[in-house]
Amino acid sequence: MTLTAGRGPLSADPAGWFTPALADGAVFAEPHPRRVVAVQAGRTVIDTEDVVMVHRRGHPLRYAFRPDAVGDLRGTPVAEAPGYVHVPWDAVDTWFEEGRELVHYPPNPYHRVDCRPTDRGLRVTVAGTVLVDTTRTVVVFETALAPVLYVDPAHVRVDLLRPSATTSYCNYKGWATYWSAVTDDAVTDDVAWSYPDPLPESRAIAGFLSFDPARAEVLAELPAAAVGADCGCET
Structure with missing residues (x-):
């Protein structure tokens, strides 16, 4: 679940509304001050607290990282977060946020x-x-x-x-x-x-x-x- 799914504020069918109306294709990116760790073949390949969370309509919630934090992993630049790259979820075996192992996608900080x-x-x-x-x-x-x-x-x-x-x-x-x-x-x-x-x-x-x-x-x-x-x- 993200701001873009269900009837969230950035979804295709929001429960509420923005005044003035939000532009189509709006993306929300923000600092996410939590430790994110990625493990591949038993080796830690990402371990950083410099993380940006990207909410984009039609896409799962995504992390973005500084290029030097992802090492040899393939990263795609994130236009809405200059200086950060996105690493595909399946590029590693396991993701952790602080001490919790994650499944499918990052947890949404706005979800309750x-x-x-x-x-x-x-x-x-x-x-x-x-x-x-x-x-x-x-x-x-x-x-x-x-x-x-x-x-x-x-x-x-x-x-x-x-x-x-x-x-x-x-x-x-x-x-x-x-x-x-x-x-x-x-x-x-x-x-x-x-x-x-x-x-x-x-x-x-x-x-x-x-x-x-x-x-x-x-x-x-x-x-x-x-x-x-x-x-x-x-x-």
């Missing part, structure tokens, strides 16, 4: 996850079978994404769920595991996901389940502005 206990109702039906019907939920508000309800497995027909081989990663919640529903010998793949060991900012939903409205009939009491918006599922 708020998990709040709530009495918003959630009813989930798969192939005519009710898996969830409760008002004891947790609502997750995540920057530039529609809010999502999670539920304690104690309120779910977990006897009808079985683990899937699917996994995904979120820079703000961690590794997700997926669950398929088995009802009357019919299998609905990846109908739900959960974070068994989430990152610290998302501990409140550890082991809780959320359901994919594209794969199940999901009736969730969410803020009116969120109806029909991207659910923010990790797929």
